[in-house]
Every structure is written in C-alpha cells, then in structure tokens.
Amino acid sequence: MTTTALPSSLAPLAPSQSRLALAQFRLEQRSFWRNRQAAAFSFGMPIMIVLLLGGLFQDNGTVGVGGAQFKSYFVAGMVGVALMSATFVNLAITLAFQRDLLVLKRFRGSPLGPVPLFAGKVLNGIVVGLIEVGLILAIGRAAYDTPLPQNPLPFALAVLVGTAVCSMGGVAITAFIANADSAPAVVNLPYLALQFVSGVFFAFHDMVKPLRFVGDVFPLRWLIEALRASYLGFDYIHTHQIAVQQLTSHDGRTLVPIIVHRPAPVPVHGVHAVTSVGVAYLVLAGWFAVCTLVAIRRFRWEPRPD
C-alpha cells in the first residue's frame, strides 16, 4: 500500500486514544437520544419518581432531630438512583443488546480498541447522569423547595465516584446476562431492589436490621451516604446518629450498630461525619475493584454459543 512507501515521518498517524474516545462518545450520545423509548426509561424514570414522590414526601417532616427535611433526604437519594440509572442500567442493557446484535463483535474487529470504546460509553453515561442530576436538583428546588448541594465540591466528587462505580458495575453485570431479552430483568433486579434497601424512600436508619444489612453490603447505600452528606452538609451525619440514639432509648435496649466502626449512641463530632463518608468511599472503592476484575475476566464480546 502507499503508506509503506512513505518515510515513517510522513506516514499518517493513527488517531489518538482520546480522540477516538471522544468520537465514540458522540456516537453514543446520538444513539442514546435517538432511541426515544430507552432514553425515556433510563433518563425519565428517576425524574418522574422525584416529581411524583417529592409531592408525597413534601410534608413528611424531618429525619431525626437535626432538622433535615425528609424531602431533601429523598432528593439526595434520588441523585444516587439517577446516577445508577444513567450508568449502570443504561450501560448494561446497551452492552447486552450490542453483544447479541454482534455490534460488539464488529467493534472488536476494528482498530478502535476496547479502551476508547468503553471510555466513550462511560462518558455518555456520565453526561446523561449529570443532566439528570441537574434536573433533579432543579425540580426539587422549584417544586418542593429542597436545597442545592451545601458542599458543592464533595458533592461533585461523590457524583464522579458514583458514575465510575456504577459504570464498572454495568460492564461487570453483563457477564451474568444470558441474552438481550433477559437484560432488562437482570439489570432491574439490583436497580430496583437496591433503591429500597439503600435509604432512598425511607430513612435508612429506621429500616429493619436485615434490610439495613443488605443495604450496607451494596454500593448504592454508600454512594447515597456520600452524596447526602455533601448535599445536606455534614450536619446530616450528626442528625441521623442522634436519630439512632433516640431509637435506642425508645426501645429500652441498645441496638447493635450495623457498621461496627461507627458506634451509634455516642456524642457526635465532626470526626464521625468524616469517618462515615470515608467508609462510604472505602466500600465504593472495593466495589469498583471487584467490578473491574469481573469485567476484565468475564466480559464477553459475543453472545453465548447455543
């Protein structure tokens, strides 16, 4: 071919990974918004829930004694749900479909390479997620008078980490999806179940112990913890720890705290607040590592042979 005849300094260069990732991101964006049904589900669902339940929770009073309003507590939780929907759900279903349609196989035979391919897909999830978070915060503020994030930088960090963990989770779970038909079912199970055990619709520390235990194992509860702490201000931690203390005395018994390193019925200082968010990031990092490992070892580019 002509390229071999050129001196190497004149030979055209293959495009860089970052340019490829950006080009892939643009393709993913187009695909995402053009598939109205999928966009409506993964994008519109969390917004709809905020609109509907926000109204329901508007007069639910406060969580604990710190004065955090339940509707604000709920909006922070929905930010976590929206991130999971935009990244985890969206990515896993898209990948399962593209695997079945042999689109992934086609990409694999091209010079695109897996890194720009996945970078483009994850970037798409992040952008969709950020738009959703913006809309949820705006709707909360406009319709239900909920606050904007009190500590914007830690909030942004939590959003970023959340998209990273949920994206990797979305790639990892495709290893357990048999085919495109079963993808929505497989993906919605953790998506819906985790919403209920992670303290989105109910105050986490008011839930029964087994549910709290399940919630503690999975990353959504911790993502929401990090989001909520920065959204409400660190005083929120103060609030819910006092809440736990109250529950304890109300019962007449001392509840064994689920998270051992956070003894509940103690006077609360800033240190505890930081620790709680720190634990959240540790758990999220652990999940990120596990999901990365599963994604690398178990990811399939082609459908399972019959």
Place this chain on the structure above:
Amino acid sequence: MGTAIDVEGLRKSYGTFEAVRGVSFRVAAGESVAMLGPNGAGKSTTVEILEGYRRPTSGAVTVLGHDPMRGGVELRQRIGIVLQEAGFPPELTVVELVDAWRRYFADPMDTDEAVAAVGLEDRRKVRAKSLSGGEHRRLDLALALVGRPELLFLDEPTTGFDPSARRIAWDLIDGLVGRGMTLFLTTHYLDEAQRLADRILIVNEGRIVAKGTPDEIGGRGHAPGTVSFAMPVGLAAGDLPLLPTGAGLDVVDGVVRVTAIDLVRVSHVVTSWAIERGVDLAGFRVARPSLEDIYLAIIGDGAIADEGVPA
C-alpha cells in the same frame, strides 16, 4: 512478494467437536484466495481465527507478520473484515457509521467515496435498522474498505445479494485486488470463488481436500471435457470423421458428444469435417468440466444438497 497469511497445522476444537482438523496454507501478498466448502466445513472458524476472534487449539497462524490474537491496533489498521454476520448500532445512519469508522484509520477513504463505492449514495441518511439485508451487507463492505486495508477478509460476502448488487460488489473487490490488496474469502458460491479468487482451497469436514487455481483445481485442467453438437440431418454415426485415439463417442437423441482430453484436436477434426461436407453443426459447444463438476466430485452430492439455503 511477501506472505500475507501463513497457516501451519491449524486445529480448532469446540468441546469434543473438531471444527478444523489440521489445515495449512499460505497466501502471498496481493493474492486472492477463496476457501470453498459446504456449511460446517470449518470455513468461518478458520477465517475467524485469522481475524483474531478465536484462539487456535493448536498450530501456528501469522497474519501480516502478526499473531492475530495479539496484533492489536497495529494489525487492525491494516486489515478489513466483513463478518458472516454483524450488527450496527441501529439508530445511526449509513453516513454516520462510515464516518465513525474512517476515524479509526490512519489513511482512510473519504466517507462519500466509501459510500459511493458500495452504491449506498441514495441511502446516506437512512438509519442502520431500516436498511434491507443487501444494503446491510453493502454497508458491512463499506466499513471494511474505508480504512484502505492491505488485506481484506470476506466471510460469505454476497449471501443475500441480488445478481446486480453481486456484480457491483465483485467488480469493486476485483478492482481493489487489482491494485494490490490481498483477499481471503470464504464462500459456498462456486461462481464467486471462480470470479474473485486466484486460488481456491476446497475444504470439507475441517480439512483442505483440494487446492489450485479455478482452472486447474482437482485436476480440472487435465480432466476430460466434451465437444458436442447436433447430428446434421441425414447423417448417422458412421458418417462422422475418425476421432483422435482416446476420444469417446456417444450419440443420444441426435446429440453427438465426444469426450476427450485434447479438446483442441477434437474440435479441429470435427469442424474441418463439417466444412468439407458442407453441413451445419447446430449447438456446437466445447466444454471443460465446470468447477461445480469438480466440486461435487470432491465433496459429494450430499454436501451440496444441504447447501440450498445459506445459513
């Protein structure tokens, strides 16, 4: 000329089933080679190993100097792949997909050039999900060609094409091979192999059972052919000229059929005789054994009967 593909003792098993059972061949740079065989002969498995999709169970495979599993971007920049079956992101249009693909390569064709080359100019803005089967296949070809590959893999490329689309695709591929591209294709269409390939490998049950040029394969160059014509009115077998030794003669329903290796000599004898006698040889025809005759003789009639509907 360098070697584009080198395959030595290739075997591939899926569980207890051995799809490829010791295949060796070489494709020179600039050459076009067709792997011809019935479904399940191991064609797709072989080509997917060459494309880097499958790991051989044993044997050595080199493509443009690389192990195809490890060649990475460097190798993929230089090859084009038309898979037997592959999808597109359904919501993207023809032009968007070609344009996306051209960005992966160092020295690609223009988007319009690639779209026009496969005859999809009128379908530029159509989303992939709305393309017909034939159009889908042509877009496959556009994506495989847009990077100006040195080596093109085609796995049953024109299955589902109408005859004119087929001719367009063949002319396009033939032109590229003429300009130095190497081609490796699998097909179960004999005419496709004959039209596109310098050399044919016939495979059956995971083994190469015959190889050679389309004209020579399976002893086709030396196999007896036939000279046939209608017996002129008023003449009988006894009036025919003396045929060269070794030529067989039969006359059935007024059709004379001479079977011989040296068809030139037989033709000469027959036509000279006709001119001398002043008779017309209606339906005069000289025929070499067709590739199909050879193929059927090698594979067996049962194999081609299964071929009716492409998978």
